[in-house]
Amino acid sequence: VNLQNWYFAGDKNLIHAYSSKSGFFRSIVGGSYFPVNMGIAICHLQLAAEHLGWKTKIMFEEERDKNPPKDREYVASLEIEKTPAKNSD
Numbered sequence: 001v002n003l004q005n006w007y008f009a010g011d012k013n014l015i016h017a018y019s020s021k022s023g024f025f026r027s028i029v030g031g032s033y034f035p036v037n038m039g040i041a042i043c044h045l046q047l048a049a050e051h052l053g054w055k056t057k058i059m060f061e062e063e064r065d066k067n068p069p070k071d072r073e074y075v076a077s078l079e080i081e082k083t084p085a086k087n088s089d
Helices: 022-030 033-051 063-065
Strands: 006-010 014-020 054-061 072-081
Touching: 006 033, 006 072, 014 033, 033 054, 033 072, 063 072
Parallel strands: none
Antiparallel strands: 006 014, 014 072, 054 072
16 A cells, blocks of 8 residues: 655755554555555655765654644654765775
8 A cells, every 4th residue: 555645844954754644544544554654755765865975863853743734643853964975986
């Protein structure tokens, strides 16, 4: 099930990942896969940033959980330190 339930917000050094809120539809159609889908999406972001030579760190920020965007649940954040790209010599 690929419902693409993610939503991202943030700035140039921090990306916050949110999932669709639990509900009737979510429980019927792939609800148990939502955390897996979110984990895959966050890991793809992390791999892309690290491929560019940037340092990353996955974090869980408690304050983000208290005020998520409408109809969303906070999952995790990806901190990105944009260091120079690796030399491919």
